[in-house]
Amino acid sequence: MLRLLALLLLFLASPAAAQLGTGTAHMRPELVAEGPAVPGREVELAILMTPEPGWHGYWENPGDAGKAMTVAWDLPPGASAGPLRYPVPTRLTIAGLMNYVFKGPYAVLVRLKVPADARGTLPIRATLDYLVCTDEVCVPERGSVALNLSVGEGARDARFDEWRAKVPRPIGAGAHYAVSGQSLAIAIPLPSAVGVGQPYFFPISDNVVRYADAQRFRRSGDTLVAELPLSGAPTGAVAGVIDLGNGRALQVEATPGPVPEGGREIGASEPWRVLLIAFVGALAGGLILNLMPCVFPILALKALALARAGGEERHARMDALGYTAGAVVGTGALGAVLLAIRAGGSAAGWAFQLQDPRTVLVLALLATAITLNLLGLFKLPVLGGDSNPRGGFATGALAAFVATPCAGPFMGAALGTALLLPAAGALLVFAGLGL
Incomplete structure (x- = not known):
């Protein structure tokens, strides 16, 4: 019902969606053969689907919305076509609906x-x-x-090796599944020596899995x-198809059976790894910032303050x-x-204060x-004065105010905005103190 409703909404969004076989096709199909036909044997065919830029086609299970391709064959007597074999799709989420597309x-x-x-x-x-x-918009x-397929001997199309490599391989052993509450656990035989990245299970069976919800994976032997x-x-x-997240995918058909308990959860430590990478990236970005014209002059103030610290470790630490x-x-x-200005309807960006000539004049005089x-x-009692927390606070605030143009390329998120410059400044100051 959810899929039918989503398709109905997509069709109503465009008058072209009600037309079949129009002259403005957005997908170009083509039929090719790997080589000539050999009597009594099989030959591989490929249906090449080429969408226009910005358009996409659907996997055999389209997900929450969409429609799988159907093929009506017209073959010579005695010939027969096997099932369609798709490559691994990509995920596309629109309005909370998960789609499996190409x-x-x-x-x-x-x-x-x-x-x-x-x-x-x-x-x-x-x-x-x-x-x-x-x-x-969607268009059926x-x-x-x-294709006029020659019978006999001849050259083969080397592109089929690449296309076959993208099709999931069937697993050699049987898989099992068990239902527990609102969870479906599928045990997939996979040697522990086989690496797994960030796996994802694409269900072929429809109306079994909630497509848009998160999936969890663990290794047990x-x-x-x-x-x-x-x-x-x-x-x-x-x-279904299990994408191992390392360029490999397996075709799975699970039957009811035992599923092992416990094991190591895949990705359990991933948030810490991501946080560590983000922190190291923030420090690296801050170090680069400190070498840019927006920030580098401010370091002279800190160098002077440290030089005047007189070796008092406590005072230097408080200043840092x-x-x-x-x-x-x-x-x-x-x-x-900035958020308040945007909430008022203005299209202000980072370093908005430097878009005002008066601010630039004040900074030039400063x-x-x-x-x-x-x-x-002369001697400014706060900036460049003796080492003390008040002077350090004023210098840090000035650095944040002046460095915004250089910080713009590094601002990927609000958290990065809050941590990037201070983390790097603290690192440099603490390194100078030998802490």
Whole structure:
């Protein structure tokens, strides 16, 4: 019902969605063979689907919305076509609906059984019905493909090796599943020596798994266990494709049976790894910032303050903490003001204050005053003065205010905005203190 409702909404969004076989096709199908037909044997065929830029086709199970392709074959007597074999799709979430799609050209493979008495040329014809969509509109289309397949010997199409490599391989041993509450656990035989990245289970069986919900995986010896959010109790075998996240994928057909408990959860330590990478990236970005024209002059103030610290470790540490606090407060205040301006309807960006010529003039005068201060012409009691928390806080806040243009390329998120500059400043100051 959810899929029908989603398709109905997509069709109503565009008048073109009600037309079949129009002259403005957004998907170009083509039928090719790996080589000539050999009587009594099989030959591999490929249905090449090439969508226009911005359009996508659907996997054999389209997910929450969409429609799988159907093929009506017109074959010579004695010839037969096997099931369609799809490559691994990609995931596309629109309005909370999970879709399994192909955003670029893809090849659907099928094996053709050649009649034992085949001679000359075999006319292969097929009519395809499929759905092609953008993120906003869907159009059902119908296409016809034709191929006059020669019988005998000849060269083969090397592209089929690449296309076959993208099709999931069937596992050699049987998989089992068990239902527990609102979870479906599938035990997939997989030697422990086989590496797994970030796996994902694409269900072929429909109305069994909630597509948009999170999936969990764990390793128990030579078994990979997928814990999937249950949509409806399965009545027979559960088929799907497990993408191992390392360029390999396996075709799975699970039957009711035992599923091992425990094991190591895959990705359990991933949040810590991501946090560590983000922290190291923030420090690296801060170090780069400190070498850029926006920030580098401010370091002279800290160097002078450290030089005047007289070796008092406690005072130097308090000054460093004050600088860090000033950078944090200054950056947070700028972010809060920016959000308030945007909430008022203005299209302000990061470093909005430097878009005002008056602010630039004030900063230019301040930079001149700091330069004269460093030359000894006079002494500012806060900036560049003696080592103390108040002076460190003011210098950190000034660094946050002045460094916003250089910080823009590094701002990937609000948390990065809050941590990037102060973390790097604290690192440099603490390194200078030998802490």
